[in-house]
Amino acid sequence: FSSHVQHVKLSLCVLIILLSSWLANGVASQLTYEVTDPITGKPLQCDRCPPGTFLRASCSSIKERECAPCPQGSFTELWNYIGRCLRCGVCGRNQVVKKECTAISDCQCECKPGYFYSQDYDMCVRHSECPSGQEVLTKGTVTSENTDTVCSVCSEGSFSDISSAHQNCTQHKNCSDAGLQLVLRGSSWHDILTTCFLSDGAEYLKEIIPPFFIHHKMNIKRLRRIVHRLPSEDGRKARETRELNFSELHSRICSWVSSATAAQIQQLPDIVNKMGATGASEKLQSKLNSIQTHLTEHCQSEILSNAILS
Numbered sequence: 001f002s003s004h005v006q007h008v009k010l011s012l013c014v015l016i017i018l019l020s021s022w023l024a025n026g027v028a029s030q031l032t033y034e035v036t037d038p039i040t041g042k043p044l045q046c047d048r049c050p051p052g053t054f055l056r057a058s059c060s061s062i063k064e065r066e067c068a069p070c071p072q073g074s075f076t077e078l079w080n081y082i083g084r085c086l087r088c089g090v091c092g093r094n095q096v097v098k099k100e101c102t103a104i105s106d107c108q109c110e111c112k113p114g115y116f117y118s119q120d121y122d123m124c125v126r127h128s129e130c131p132s133g134q135e136v137l138t139k140g141t142v143t144s145e146n147t148d149t150v151c152s153v154c155s156e157g158s159f160s161d162i163s164s165a166h167q168n169c170t171q172h173k174n175c176s177d178a179g180l181q182l183v184l185r186g187s188s189w190h191d192i193l194t195t196c197f198l199s200d201g202a203e204y205l206k207e208i209i210p211p212f213f214i215h216h217k218m219n220i221k222r223l224r225r226i227v228h229r230l231p232s233e234d235g236r237k238a239r240e241t242r243e244l245n246f247s248e249l250h251s252r253i254c255s256w257v258s259s260a261t262a263a264q265i266q267q268l269p270d271i272v273n274k275m276g277a278t279g280a281s282e283k284l285q286s287k288l289n290s291i292q293t294h295l296t297e298h299c300q301s302e303i304l305s306n307a308i309l310s
């Protein structure tokens with residue numbers, strides 16, 4: 001019996017020794033670190049420095065360790081014994097500061113407005129735009145959900161003639177509503193063309209040429225050659241287009257359209273065809289033919305009366 005008691009005592013004793021050594025090496029060492037005392041040459045436990053400070057001077061057997069606050073632009077997050085604080089991070093490309101750096105924490109960054117974090121690129125990228133013919137089903141988000149724009153095709157009877165990250169499709173004009181005559185049926189990328197004032201189909205085509213070149217994406221080199229060959233008013237050759245980007249080419253097209261004569265507009269499908277964009281050329285030509293058909297079917301009387309009036 002007594003040997004049993006002794007055994008229990010012994011176990012308890014071992015447990016206490018284990019516990020205290022665990023405290024010394026485990027929990028306690030999170031707040032201390034070991035150095036060799038420069039005076040005695042023996043190992044010594046120093047206190048660590050608290051977060052927001054760094055170790056300016058180590059302890060010795062005769063003095064405590066000395067901590068100093070992190071200078072502006074640096075931080076320490078943990079109890080430490082490093083000789084200088086860590087430098088605050090810098091937000092990456094397309095990011096903004098979400099939380100400034102403090103002495104005890106590094107800065108936090110997030111994507112700037114209009115951008116979201118893409119795992120594929122490992123960086124913040126701009127929310128996609130929905131091309132013409134489509135609308136924004138859900139807008140892209142920045143912080144919590146971190147998603148890109150979701151697009152959907154314009155529903156029957158509506159259109160979008162621009163590329164946008166927030167705009168919806170617009171309903172086609174209602175002809176019967178306003179007593180208008182249809183000249184060209186609407187599509188997903190352009191509105192209905194109405195009224196019978198103009199006698200040349202090319203004048204109507206003008207309205208859909210700019211959105212046409214947005215909707216029917218073309219190789220930029222081809223588009224440059226097309227723009228270069230657009231017939232000018234006074235027969236001069238178009239200015240150089242070799243360096244132009246898409247938006248500059250589109251603004252060239254817009255200004256050409258606004259001043260072009262009907263005869264020059266008529267040449268466009270042919271120019272597009274000669275530059276090798278056969279499909280686009282056919283689409284333009286078919287729009288033009290369709291306008292012409294509607295004009296002769298629905299507008300004959302009005303054109304005649306306009307001609308008589310003018």
Ligand SMILES: *[C@@H]1O[C@H](CO)[C@@H](O)[C@H](O)[C@H]1NC(C)=O
Nearest residue numbers: 135136137138166167168169
């Ligand atoms: C676009 O349409 C959706 C529903 O189809 C609507 O919730 C949203 O407010 C619209 N956005 C704009 C800018 O009109």
Ligand SMILES: *[C@@H]1O[C@H](CO)[C@@H](O)[C@H](O)[C@H]1NC(C)=O
Nearest residue numbers: 157171173174175176177178
């Ligand atoms: C167009 O207007 C007419 C007359 O107001 C109406 O009956 C018709 O439903 C409208 N159509 C569309 C597509 O809005």
Ligand SMILES: *[C@@H]1O[C@H](CO)[C@@H](O)[C@H](O)[C@H]1NC(C)=O
Nearest residue numbers: 243244245246247248249250
């Ligand atoms: C196109 O070029 C113009 C002038 O060089 C520039 O201002 C514009 O940002 C460019 N656009 C795109 C989409 O790169």
